[in-house]
Amino acid sequence: MFKDIVVPITGTSGDSYALNMALDLALAHEAHLTVMEMVNLPLPVAGPWGLMPDVSMSDLYQQLREQGKANVAVLKKRLEKETVSTEVRLVEALFSEPSRLAAHCAHYADLAVIAGVLGDSTEGDISRTYFGGLLIESGRPVLVIPPRCKVPMPPKRIVAAWRPTRECARAFHDALPLLVAAESVDVLVVDPVRGELGHGEQPGADIAAHLARHGVKVNVQVRQSHDNRIASVLLDHAAEMHANMLVVGGYGHSRFREWALGGVTRELLFEANLPVFYSH
Template sequence: MSSPPVLKPVHNQTGHDEPVYRDIAVVLTQTPGEDTSLNVAASLARRFGGELEVLQVLAMPAPVTDAWALMPDPDLMERYARIREAAAKRTIDLDSRMKSLGVTGRVHVLEALFDTPPDVAAAGARRTDLAVISRPDNAPADAALVHRYFAGLLLESGRPVLVVPATCDVSLPPRHAVVAWSETRECARAVHDALPLLEAAEAVDIVMVDPVPTGFEGADAFGASLAAHLSRHGVATRIVTDKSRGRPVSRIILDRASRARAQLIVAGGYGHSRMREWALGGTTRELFLESAIPVLFAH
C-alpha cells in the first residue's frame, strides 16, 4: 500500500520553513457581508496554497417534547426540510463562488439542534489553521449575533479568529500591521498565530499601553525582546509605547492603527472573563465592535 503524499512546507520570505494557513475555516452566520470574509479567506488561501473549509451552520428549531408526543411534529419536519433545501442550494452557490475566486475547498452543512450554533462552528473549526468571520456594520442585532459566534470560536476552537468588517476592502496579507502587545499568554499566542501574516508585512508596529517592568524587560527596553524574536523571523518592527491616561486601551490601539494606515491588528482575546467583558466592556469586545480593519485574535 503506497504512502500518502507529504505536503512540502511553504517557505517564507526569509527562506525558512514556517507554519502557514493550509486549511482556513470560513464561518457563515447568515448575516450581511459574508462575501467579505469569503473574499479575504480566499486571498489568504491563494497566498499560502491553502484550502477553504466553509462552515454553513444551520440553527435548527428545537423540538418541543412532552409525554404525549409520540409522533414527530409535521410542521417542524417541514421547517427542517425547508432549511436543508435552502442550505443545499446555497452550497451549490458557494462551490461556484470558490471556483470564481480561484481556490479549492469544501462546504460543510452543520446542523445545530441540541448544541448552540457557536459551539457547532467551533467544533468545525478545530481541524483548521485559522477561522475567518465577518462582522456586520451598522446592524447592532446582527453584530451581537456574530459576537456570540466569535466568542465561541475564540474560546472553544483552539484556533485564531480573524474578524473582518463587512465593509472593509483591505486585502491580506497586510503591508502594515499593528501588534497590541502586553505580557499575557493571549498576546503571545496571537503573535505566534499571526506569524505568516507578520512575515509578509513590510512594517509591524509593536504597540504597548502602560507597560510595566518585568524580569525580562526594564523600563528602558519595553518590547525589545519581542522585536528581537520577530526580527529572527524576518519581521521589521517598530516599538511604540503609550500611556492610557484614562482612555480605553482599545481606543489607543485603534488610533495607532489608523495613523499608521495599517491593514491588520493582532491582539490577544479575553484576557479577562467573558462575563467581565460583557458587564464592563473590555479591549477584546471593543476591538471586535469598533475596528475598521481586520483583527486577528487568539486565546
C-alpha cells in the first residue's frame, strides 16, 4: 500500500491533472498526500569581485517568496474540502535545483506523482527535469500524468512491460499495490530473447507466476516489434486493451545515452497519453 504520496508543483499546465490523480490514489490507499510548492530562487550573477549583495536580487527573492505563499494559500483552499490527509509545503530552492530538492523530499514517500507534457516544449523541459531528478535521485517510483488525462485511479487495466532487468524488476515490485488491485494486468514482452540470462523458454512465464502468487490477475502477451519502436508497441497494446496505466522500468541505459540517442523512457515521456509508472 502507498501511505505517503508527494506531488511537486512544476508550474506547468498539467499540475492540476497530476494533483487530481494523486488525490484519487491517496483516497484509495488511505494515504497522506504532500503537495510541494516549489520556489526557484536564482543565484546572483557573479561580478568581477565575486558574488556581491544585490538589491534587485533581494527584491526578486521577496516577489518569488510572496508568490509562493499565495500559491500555497490557493492549494490549501483547493484541498480543504478533501477527505484525505493532506499538507502543502513551501520548498525554496536557492543553492540547489528544484528537481533535486523534490527528489530529497520524496525520500520520505512511497510514490511521487508529477505532471507530464506531451511533445517537445518549454514546459516539457521543466517536466523532464523534475522527472529525471525524481527517478534517478529519490529512490522512489514516479507516476507521470499527461495533461488532460482522465482515467480511473487506481487503474483497472494495466500494461506492464517486462524485460529481465533490474529496472523492470524494481518497477514491478514498486507497482504491486496497483497491480494487485487491478482487474486485469497484461505482462507485455516485446522481442523476447531466450536463454538462461534472457526471458527463458517461455517468455514472461516466470514473472507472471511471481505476480500470480501475489494475487495479480495476470496475462502474458508476447509481441514482435517488426522494426517498430518499442515505445510505439507498448502504447499500441495499451490502447488496444483500453489500459489505464503503463508500468515500465525507467532509463535502462545511461540517462545521457537515452536522452541523446533516444530510448523507450524518452519516447514515452514525449508520446504517452495515459499515466506511466516508472521505477529505476
